[in-house]
Amino acid sequence: xxxxxxxxxxxxxxxxxxxxxxxxxxxxxxxxxxxxxxxxxxxxxxxxxxxxxxxxxxxxxxxxxxxxxxxxxxxxxxxxxxxxxxxxxxxxxxxxxxxxxxxxxxxxxxxxxxxxxxxxxxxxxxxxxxxxxxxxxxxxxxxxxxxxxxxxxxxxxxxxxxxxxxxxxxxxxxxxxxxxxxxxxxxxxxxxxxxxxxxxxxxxxxxxxxxxxxxxxxxxxxxxxxxxxxxxxxxxxxxxxxxxxxxxxxxxxxxxxxxxxxxxxxxxxxxxxxxxxxxxxxxxxxxxxxxxxxxxxxxxxxxxxxxxxxxxxxxxxxxxxxxxxxxxxxxxxxxxxxxxxxxxxxxxxxxx
Numbered sequence: 001x002x003x004x005x006x007x008x009x010x011x012x013x014x015x016x017x018x019x020x021x022x023x024x025x026x027x028x029x030x031x032x033x034x035x036x037x038x039x040x041x042x043x044x045x046x047x048x049x050x051x052x053x054x055x056x057x058x059x060x061x062x063x064x065x066x067x068x069x070x071x072x073x074x075x076x077x078x079x080x081x082x083x084x085x086x087x088x089x090x091x092x093x094x095x096x097x098x099x100x101x102x103x104x105x106x107x108x109x110x111x112x113x114x115x116x117x118x119x120x121x122x123x124x125x126x127x128x129x130x131x132x133x134x135x136x137x138x139x140x141x142x143x144x145x146x147x148x149x150x151x152x153x154x155x156x157x158x159x160x161x162x163x164x165x166x167x168x169x170x171x172x173x174x175x176x177x178x179x180x181x182x183x184x185x186x187x188x189x190x191x192x193x194x195x196x197x198x199x200x201x202x203x204x205x206x207x208x209x210x211x212x213x214x215x216x217x218x219x220x221x222x223x224x225x226x227x228x229x230x231x232x233x234x235x236x237x238x239x240x241x242x243x244x245x246x247x248x249x250x251x252x253x254x255x256x257x258x259x260x261x262x263x264x265x266x267x268x269x270x271x272x273x274x275x276x277x278x279x280x281x282x283x284x285x286x287x288x289x290x291x292x293x294x295x296x297x298x299x300x301x302x303x304x305x306x307x308x309x310x311x312x313x314x315x316x317x318x319x320x321x322x323x324x325x326x327x328x329x330x331x332x333x334x335x336x337x338x339x340x341x342x343x344x345x346x347x348x349x350x351x352x
Contacts, residue, residue, distance in 0.1 A: 039257035042303045042336030042344065050311030054110035064145060071138040072098055072117040074109045075151040083152040084114045088139055090162030090169045096121050102272025103301045107310050114151055116142040128196040132169055136180055157321055158183035161313055163268045167193030168201055171234050175208035187214040187320035189313050191268050192223055193230045201230040206237040214320045215246040216329060218312060220263035222253045235351055244325040248351035251308045257338045261304050268309050269299025303344055307335040
């Protein structure tokens with residue numbers, strides 16, 4: 001058997017072994033580039049949450065630490081602020097390359113936030129607990145480094161966001177933050193929250209998420225891994241958080257125009273080459289093969305970001321820092337308008 005075929009079989013076996021992943025093999029057939037009309041999707045709004053009215057013209061970046069304890073720091077520049085809120089950004093399974101979320105990171109930082117992006121995973125053998133410990137230690141180290149300047153962390157304005165496995169980590173780390181030496185998160189946003197290779201997410205610690213924290217769980221309504229998401233688990237085990245401070249929302253696909261808006265598992269991704277880790281041709285080939293086998297897309301920056309993921313996190317942070325409830329964050333469900341005047345399918349409020 002050729003080495004290429006061997007790699008393909010191993011990757012396919014790994015994908016099918018993960019709960020909820022089997023439907024992804026079909027996914028690539030349904031997310032084609034063409035929509036029902038030639039109408040173009042809405043662009044990024046000029047201002048407001050999710051908008052392009054950036055306060056900073058550029059981003060400084062640096063990689064620190066080694067191996068699974070490494071992390072990236074991104075800080076606003078031009079102008080450089082004396083201090084900034086901190087966003088802990090937790091990637092999905094095998095998404096340790098900031099490339100995948102580069103557009104979102106750039107958006108957050110140019111709005112005036114510092115982003116901490118822990119690597120926490122360097123191979124598939126890490127257990128979920130090991131990856132959580134790695135992320136926590138890297139975050140502590142990152143905050144210590146930030147205290148030295150030039151942009152000092154505003155520890156009373158600390159927020160956690162994560163996608164997929166990182167969404168599950170978001171809740172777990174928020175629950176442990178106080179006793180593990182991390183700031184108390186003012187807000188958390190688990191996006192399509194999952195857990196490593198299991199239908200069961202640990203729940204014993206979830207009661208430790210402060211009742212004052214704003215929690216917004218965001219789903220993609222065409223997530224090919226929906227069966228293994230843990231939004232229901234998180235909702236059930238965070239009943240101590242008032243319903244005025246937590247919500248579950250869903251973003252819908254809309255194929256009215258071209259390119260269509262696909263609210264699948266890749267929809268939070270916003271790849272940017274200028275955020276990519278140094279890579280090798282072999283790593284790129286493996287990544288391309290994985291994407292082909294699973295039907296996953298690289299993702300893109302589109303209206304699901306501008307009016308969905310990015311806008312929701314921006315608005316969530318504004319509400320948390322102003323000591324408001326979550327009601328206003330999800331009050332406007334509009335997702336923009338196609339170029340022919342047709343509204344994009346609105347955001348759904350799923351709970352409560």
